[in-house]
Amino acid sequence: MAQDEDAEDVWDFLPKRTSESTSPALEVPVSNKSETKSTDDPWDFLATRKAEVQARGDEAIVPEVVIERREHGEFRSEMGGASLKRRAIPMAVALAAIFFAGFVTEVVASSQMIALAGTQSLLYIYPLGGLGLILLGLAQFRFVDQAARLRVLRYVSLAYALVFVVALVFISAGITPIIATGLIWLLADQLNFLVPLLIWSLAGDEFNVAEGQKIFGWLVAWTYVGQFLGLGVAFVSPSILKNLDVSLTSLLIISPIVCVGIAIWLPRVLRGSHAAQGTAKAESYPESFKSAWGFITGVPIWRYLLSASMLSFVGGTTIVMGFSVGAGDIIGRDAQELQVLFAGAWLIGLAGCLAIQYFFAERIAAKIGIPGTLILLPIAAVIAGIVMTVGAAMGSVAIIIVAITVWRLPRWSLDENARRGALALVPDERRTRVSFIIDLLPVATGLIMAAPIVAVGFVFDRFWISSIIATLIAVAAIPLSIKVIKGWEDSLMNWRLRRRKQNRTLDFG
Numbered sequence: 001m002a003q004d005e006d007a008e009d010v011w012d013f014l015p016k017r018t019s020e021s022t023s024p025a026l027e028v029p030v031s032n033k034s035e036t037k038s039t040d041d042p043w044d045f046l047a048t049r050k051a052e053v054q055a056r057g058d059e060a061i062v063p064e065v066v067i068e069r070r071e072h073g074e075f076r077s078e079m080g081g082a083s084l085k086r087r088a089i090p091m092a093v094a095l096a097a098i099f100f101a102g103f104v105t106e107v108v109a110s111s112q113m114i115a116l117a118g119t120q121s122l123l124y125i126y127p128l129g130g131l132g133l134i135l136l137g138l139a140q141f142r143f144v145d146q147a148a149r150l151r152v153l154r155y156v157s158l159a160y161a162l163v164f165v166v167a168l169v170f171i172s173a174g175i176t177p178i179i180a181t182g183l184i185w186l187l188a189d190q191l192n193f194l195v196p197l198l199i200w201s202l203a204g205d206e207f208n209v210a211e212g213q214k215i216f217g218w219l220v221a222w223t224y225v226g227q228f229l230g231l232g233v234a235f236v237s238p239s240i241l242k243n244l245d246v247s248l249t250s251l252l253i254i255s256p257i258v259c260v261g262i263a264i265w266l267p268r269v270l271r272g273s274h275a276a277q278g279t280a281k282a283e284s285y286p287e288s289f290k291s292a293w294g295f296i297t298g299v300p301i302w303r304y305l306l307s308a309s310m311l312s313f314v315g316g317t318t319i320v321m322g323f324s325v326g327a328g329d330i331i332g333r334d335a336q337e338l339q340v341l342f343a344g345a346w347l348i349g350l351a352g353c354l355a356i357q358y359f360f361a362e363r364i365a366a367k368i369g370i371p372g373t374l375i376l377l378p379i380a381a382v383i384a385g386i387v388m389t390v391g392a393a394m395g396s397v398a399i400i401i402v403a404i405t406v407w408r409l410p411r412w413s414l415d416e417n418a419r420r421g422a423l424a425l426v427p428d429e430r431r432t433r434v435s436f437i438i439d440l441l442p443v444a445t446g447l448i449m450a451a452p453i454v455a456v457g458f459v460f461d462r463f464w465i466s467s468i469i470a471t472l473i474a475v476a477a478i479p480l481s482i483k484v485i486k487g488w489e490d491s492l493m494n495w496r497l498r499r500r501k502q503n504r505t506l507d508f509g
Contacts, residue, residue, distance in 0.1 A: 084207070084215045090269045091203050092219055094262055095196060096226035101258035102192035103230030107342045108251050109185035110324065115335035116178050119328035120458065123451045125182055126321055129189050130447030136194060137440045141288055141433055149205065149432070150267040153198045157263035160195070163187060164256040171249055184252055191255060195262075196223070197439060201432040202270065204424050212424040217361055217417050224354050224412075231350065235343035238336040248335060292433035294496075295426065301371075301484045301491040302438070305422070308378060308480035309442035315381040315474030316407045317446030318453045319388050322466055323404040325454060330397055345401045349408035356413045364414060365421075371488040373418035376410045378477035385471030392457075392464040425497055 113121055140152065164187060170180035200219075207215055233251070241248060296302040323345070331337050365373060384407040391399030419439065426434045453470060457463035491497075 084211055085218060087206060088203065088215050088219060090266060091199055091206070092222035094199050094266050095219060096222045096229075097258050097262060098191060098195050098199070099223050099226030100230040100233075101255040102188050102195075103227050103346070104234050104251055105184060105188035105255045106192060107231065107234040107339055107346070108248055109181055109188055111335045111338035111342055112181050112249065113178070113185055114324070114328045114338055115333045116181060118333065119325045121178075121182070122321055122324055123455055123458070125185060126317070126447045126451045128182070129186050130444040132186050133190060133193065133440055133444040133447070136190060137436045137444075138285075140194075141285065141292075141436060149198060149202050150270055153195070153202070154263045154267050156195065156198065157259040160187060160191060161256040161259035161263070164252070164259065168249075168252055168256070171252070181249075184255075188255065191259075193440070193443060195259075197432070197435055199266075200420060200423075201435060203420075204426075204431050205428055207424070212421060213365075216420045216424075217357060217365075220413070220416055220420070221354070221357055223416075224350055224357070227350050227412075228347070228354075231343045231346045234339055235347060238339055242336070248339065288433060291430050292437055295430055295434055296437060298496050299491050299494045301487040302434075304480045304483040304487070305374065306438055306441070308374075308477040308484065309438065310445045311473055311477035311480070312378040312381050313442040313446030314449045314453075315385055315446075315470040315477070316377070316411065317443075317450040318466060318470035318473075319381070319384045319403055319407050321450045321454050322388055322392065322457070322463055322470070323400050325457070326392060326395075326400045326463060327397060330395060341397070345404060346408075348401065349405045350412070352405060352409050353413040356409060357417075361414060361417055365417060369488070370418045370421045371485040373414050374422070374484060375478065375481035377415040378474055378481050380406055380410045381474035381477070382471055385467050385474055389464045389467035389471065392462075392467050425492070427497065 113125065140156065164184065167180045167183045167187070171177055171184075203216070203219060204212070237251060238248060241250070296306060324342075327338065327341055331341060384403045387406060388400060388403035391397075391403055423431060423435050423438065450470075454463070454466045456469065457466035
C-alpha cells in the first residue's frame with residue numbers, strides 16, 4: 001500500500017545525516033535492497049577507530065566504570081569475595097568481641113553460681129533466663145525494625161553495660177552475691193544471644209541473599225574466634241589468677257567494657273551504610289507482633305520450622321542443663337575446677353565446629369541446601385539425648401561431655417549458617433522481629449521447659465530419666481523438619497517473601 005507523501009514522518013525524531021554533520025570516517029554506507037552484496041565494507045569504520053587507538057598507544061583513554069550501589073533484594077551476577085569481606089569486617093569484629101566477653105562471663109558466672117548455691121540453683125536460673133529473653137525481646141520488638149538498627153544496638157549495649165556494672169558493685173560489696181552472680185549469668189546468656197541477633201540483622205540489611213550465602217559462613221567463623229579467645233581465657237585464668245591472688249570474679253569486668261566499646265565504635269564505622277537504615281513506618285506493639293506472626297503463619301514452612309526448633313531446643317537445652325548438673329554433682333562445688341571443666345568442654349565442641357565450618361559446611365550446604373541442613377539439629381538432639389542417658393546412668397564426666405558436644409556441633413555451625421540464610425529471605429521491614437520469634441522463642445522455651453524436666457531427675461535421683469524425656473521430645477521435631485524440606489521450594493513463591501521498596505531513615509552516628 002502506498003503511503004501519502006504528506007503524512008507525518010514517524011522517524012522524524014532521528015537526526016538527519018548530512019555531509020556537513022557527519023565525518024567521512026564514521027559514515028556507514030547504505031546498501032541498495034536490490035543488491036545481494038555490497039561493494040563497500042560496512043564495518044570499515046571499526047578498522048579506522050582501531051588504528052586511531054593504536055596510534056595513541058598508552059595515551060588511550062579507558063572509560064571510567066561506575067559501580068552503582070545495589071538496591072535491597074537485588075541479586076548480583078558477580079560478587080568479589082574480598083569486597084564482601086571488607087564490607088563485613090566491622091560486623092565480624094563486633095561478633096567476635098561480643099562472644100569473647102559473653103563466653104568468659106557465662107563460664108565464670110555459671111561456675112561461681114554452682115559453687116555458691118549448688119546445682120539445684122539451676123532450676124531457678126534457667127527459667128529466669130528464658131523469661132528474661134522473652135521480656136527483653138518484647139521490649140525491643142516494637143522498634144527494632146522500624147528504628148535505625150545501629151541506634152538500637154547502641155542503646156541496648158549501653159543498657160547491658162550499666163546493669164553489668166551495678167551487679168559487679170553488689171558482688172564487690174558482698175551484697176546478695178548469689179543474686180548478683182545469677183543476674184550476671186542471665187546477662188551473659190542474653191549477651192551471647194540478643195546482641196548477636198541485632199548484629200546478624202545488620203548483616204541481613206547489608207547483604208542480599210546471594211551475597212549472604214558467600215559471607216555468612218565467614219562471619220560465623222569470626223564468632224568462633226571470639227568464643228575460642230573467651231573460653232581460652234576462662235580455661236587458663238584459674239591457675240594464673242590463683243598465683244596472683246586475684247579473684248576469678250575480676251574477669252566479669254570484661255563484658256561492660258566490650259559493651260561500651262561496641263556501642264561507640266560500630267555505629268561510627270557503619271554509618272551511612274544499608275546497615276544503618278530502619279523502616280520509616282511506626283507501629284504499635286500489637287501491629288508489630290501481628291506483622292511478624294502473620295509472616296510465620298502465612299508461610300507454612302516457617303510454622304513447621306518454629307515448632308521443630310522449639311522441640312529441638314527443649315531437648316537440647318535439657319542436655320546442656322543435665323551436663324551442668326552432672327558435672328556439679330560429680331566434681332563438687334569447687335569454682336576453679338568447674339570453670340576449667342566448663343571451658344574445656346566448650347573448647348572441644350568449638351574445635352569440632354570450626355573443623356566442620358572450614359572443611360564441610362559449604363559442601364553440605366551446596367548438597368542438601370538450607371532445609372536439609374535445618375533437620376540436622378533435631379537429629380543431633382536425639383543422639384545427644386541417648387548419649388547423655390548412658391553418661392548419666394554411668395556417672396561418667398567423659399560421656400556427658402560427648403553428649404553436649406554432639407548437640408553443640410551442629411548448633412553453632414551448620415544450623416547457625418542455615419538459619420542465617422533462611423532469615424535473609426525475610427523482607428527487611430520485618431526480618432529482626434521474625435528472627436526474634438524463630439531464634440529467641442525456641443531458646444527461651446528450651447530454658448523454661450528444661451528446668452521441670454531436670455527436676456524430675458532431682459525428685460527420683462535418676463537424671464537419666466530426664467535425658468530419656470529430652471530424647472523423646474527431640475524425636476517429635478524430626479517429622480516437622482521433614483515437612484520443612486518438602487515445602488521449601490513452594491514456599492519461595494509466597495508473596496510474603498517479596499521485598500518492597502520503602503522510604504528509609506539513615507543513621508549517621
